[in-house]
Amino acid sequence: MRLFFLLLSFILPAYGADELHLYNWNNYIAPETVDRFESYCKCKVIQDYYSDNEELLAKLAAGARGYDILVPTGNALASLVKQGALLPLDKSKIPNLKNINPAYLNTPFDPGNRYSVPYAYTTTLIGYNVEKMKELGLPTDTWAVIFDPKYLVKVKGRVTVLDSQRELMAAALKYLGYSVNDIDEKHWYQAMHVILRAKPYWAAFNSSSYIKELTVGNIWLVQGYSNDMFQARNDARAAKRKFTIGFSLPREGAVLALDNMVIHKDAPRPDLALKFINFMLDGKNSSELTNMIGSGNPNLAAMKYINPEIASNPAIFPGKEELKKLEMLKDLDMEERRVLNRLWIKIKIE
Amino acid sequence: MNRDKWLISGPPLFYLVVFFVIPTLIMVIASFRYAGEYGGLAPVLLHDANGTHLNLTLESYQEYFSDFIYTRLFIKTLVYALITTFFCLVFAYPLALMIARSEKKRRDLLVLLVILPFWSNFLIRIYAWMIILGPQSAFTVALNGFLGLFGMNPVRLLFTPFAVVVCLIYVQLPFMVLPLYANLEKHDPALLDAAQDLGANGWQRFWRVTFPLSLPGIYAGVALVFVPVLGIFAVPDILGGTKGIMIGNLIKQEFLEARDWPFGSALSIILTLGAMAIVGGAALFARRRDV
Numbered sequence: 269m270r271l272f273f274l275l276l277s278f279i280l281p282a283y284g285a286d287e288l289h290l291y292n293w294n295n296y297i298a299p300e301t302v303d304r305f306e307s308y309c310k311c312k313v314i315q316d317y318y319s320d321n322e323e324l325l326a327k328l329a330a331g332a333r334g335y336d337i338l339v340p341t342g343n344a345l346a347s348l349v350k351q352g353a354l355l356p357l358d359k360s361k362i363p364n365l366k367n368i369n370p371a372y373l374n375t376p377f378d379p380g381n382r383y384s385v386p387y388a389y390t391t392t393l394i395g396y397n398v399e400k401m402k403e404l405g406l407p408t409d410t411w412a413v414i415f416d417p418k419y420l421v422k423v424k425g426r427v428t429v430l431d432s433q434r435e436l437m438a439a440a441l442k443y444l445g446y447s448v449n450d451i452d453e454k455h456w457y458q459a460m461h462v463i464l465r466a467k468p469y470w471a472a473f474n475s476s477s478y479i480k481e482l483t484v485g486n487i488w489l490v491q492g493y494s495n496d497m498f499q500a501r502n503d504a505r506a507a508k509r510k511f512t513i514g515f516s517l518p519r520e521g522a523v524l525a526l527d528n529m530v531i532h533k534d535a536p537r538p539d540l541a542l543k544f545i546n547f548m549l550d551g552k553n554s555s556e557l558t559n560m561i562g563s564g565n566p567n568l569a570a571m572k573y574i575n576p577e578i579a580s581n582p583a584i585f586p587g588k589e590e591l592k593k594l595e596m597l598k599d600l601d602m603e604e605r606r607v608l609n610r611l612w613i614k615i616k617i618e
Numbered sequence: 619m620n621r622d623k624w625l626i627s628g629p630p631l632f633y634l635v636v637f638f639v640i641p642t643l644i645m646v647i648a649s650f651r652y653a654g655e656y657g658g659l660a661p662v663l664l665h666d667a668n669g670t671h672l673n674l675t676l677e678s679y680q681e682y683f684s685d686f687i688y689t690r691l692f693i694k695t696l697v698y699a700l701i702t703t704f705f706c707l708v709f710a711y712p713l714a715l716m717i718a719r720s721e722k723k724r725r726d727l728l729v730l731l732v733i734l735p736f737w738s739n740f741l742i743r744i745y746a747w748m749i750i751l752g753p754q755s756a757f758t759v760a761l762n763g764f765l766g767l768f769g770m771n772p773v774r775l776l777f778t779p780f781a782v783v784v785c786l787i788y789v790q791l792p793f794m795v796l797p798l799y800a801n802l803e804k805h806d807p808a809l810l811d812a813a814q815d816l817g818a819n820g821w822q823r824f825w826r827v828t829f830p831l832s833l834p835g836i837y838a839g840v841a842l843v844f845v846p847v848l849g850i851f852a853v854p855d856i857l858g859g860t861k862g863i864m865i866g867n868l869i870k871q872e873f874l875e876a877r878d879w880p881f882g883s884a885l886s887i888i889l890t891l892g893a894m895a896i897v898g899g900a901a902l903f904a905r906r907r908d909v
Contacts, residue, residue, distance in 0.1 A: 326874055329658040485754070609871070612871075
């Protein structure tokens with residue numbers, strides 16, 4: 269692989285020139301921000317995308333190189349730190365770090381933020397068709413509506429949950445009153461039974477197309493990410509649907525996923541990467557992503573640029589009380605992953 | 619002469635060795651290794667006080683046989699593949715026969731129509747099925763209206779095993795039509811005339827002449843449809859709902875979510891061996907019958 273990139277560097281004279289290679293989530297930076305950074309640093313931003321952390325980790329584990337900036341979520345960040353895959357940040361080049369809300373700094377994934385700075389976050393919550401939920405008299409502030417057959421009978425075949433071992437398990441654990449990072453096998457089994465009891469009422473495990481299904485009105489209730497719900501609501505509005513899409517944090521608590529900018533240790537251009545990080549921590553630049561996709565923003569200087577409708581939504585910007593109930597997923601070790609994986613197969617096949 | 623033969627067959631042979639044999643060997647070795655803590659693989663050689671030794675294990679295969687759930691998924695996948703193959707054959711045979719017996723100048727156009735779907739992306743075609751089978755689609759609404767006439771409850775089509783199998787058949791159908799057509803087109807029409815002169819009726823002409831001659835085409839089509847279906851994961855991922863998963867999904871999940879490459883490799887190898895056993899067994903059975 270390294271040889272491949274070496275060869276590439278001969279073929280493409282532009283390689284190693286003024287280019288920043290950004291390996292980011294799909295749709296996770298505003299185009300105008302990229303344009304402005306390009307004219308500011310007189311360089312080109314080359315983007316590549318992934319759709320989940322596993323894809324990012326698997327690609328790096330298989331030897332992919334040439335990226336300057338990666339944007340992993342907390343647990344993937346911890347894994348990259350432990351593997352020694354990241355470059356320590358020269359904080360003197362990142363004065364804008366002062367803009368970040370201290371509540372999002374110094375996480376267990378990277379104590380002291382040696383390698384990472386927060387970029388944006390999402391929560392995993394409940395999205396729903398407001399009119400249908402009212403009509404059926406269903407609550408929208410509890411995981412019970414996703415897991416309890418008493419409620420589910422009314423929406424049979426109209427519910428989807430995430431096709432993700434960790435996220436679905438986390439929701440079931442929260443519903444049972446445990447931590448999302450509980451690794452007690454007994455609690456996992458309890459959670460599995462909760463899931464199996466609810467499964468006959470669900471239409472699908474769906475992480476990819478639930479935005480569309482909600483917007484079209486096929487599905488009325490989903491477990492999903494806050495920024496996706498935001499998009500579903502806007503899409504339904506734009507399509508002038510007769511219903512509206514709402515989303516709210518369950519009172520039992522939920523998963524908060526904090527995405528962080530890091531520099532890969534083999535980054536061809538760490539200098540540009542540092543420039544980029546500082547640029548993205550500027551209030552205005554940071555606000556553009558939030559206004560575009562409705563992601564949470566840890567940047568205090570960005571708040572004044574953020575659309576008030578977004579800034580006042582507690583599902584996107586949780587207050588102090590809500591924040592206490594949100595947890596970030598920790599990485600599991602190999603043995604735990606095997607156990608969880610086997611439970612997941614049971615969940616999928618039963 | 620011998621050198622020319624190597625010149626021509628060398629490059630494809632080289633290509634196959636590099637891109638098929640070597641990756642397969644890597645997979646075989648990986649299935650006996652330990653998983654790395656952060657995904658990937660643990661080192662093959664372990665250095666400790668007693669010197670250097672091999673760090674290999676049967677763990678992944680033991681895991682497979684420790685719980686019947688994996689075999690159950692394997693069997694379910696086989697059933698899906700068999701159903702798909704059966705319907706592909708039933709749908710493709712008349713179609714291929716029709717094309718083979720149509721006017722010569724029209725045949726190329728008809729074959730082109732069969733392969734036309736390949737011009738658009740595989741995933742886009744699967745997403746199109748999401749729309750066709752969705753609860754508000756004209757097809758679903760019409761079907762449920764029809765069922766309602768007989769007082770039956772409306773059915774859900776999307777996110778069911780039915781959706782998976784329908785889409786699998788759709789995706790694989792051309793792979794059955796093409797080898798069948800290639801075979802049927804070569805049949806000598808004089809044979810049918812001779813059969814007719816000897817008093818065979820239409821059914822006998824088909825069953826005693828056309829069908830036996832088309833067996834090689836059927837074998838090729840069955841293999842082309844059956845084997846790829848065993849490993850497919852995109853269709854059940856997108857259309858399968860809560861019940862549609864197949865062994866391909868599990869293998870993908872091992873490599874990505876579980877980050878357990880050895881177990882993923884072991885599953886792939888068990889799948890490959892299983893597929894080879896079935897295809898080999900079928901070929902053996904067919905040969906014995908032919909003799």
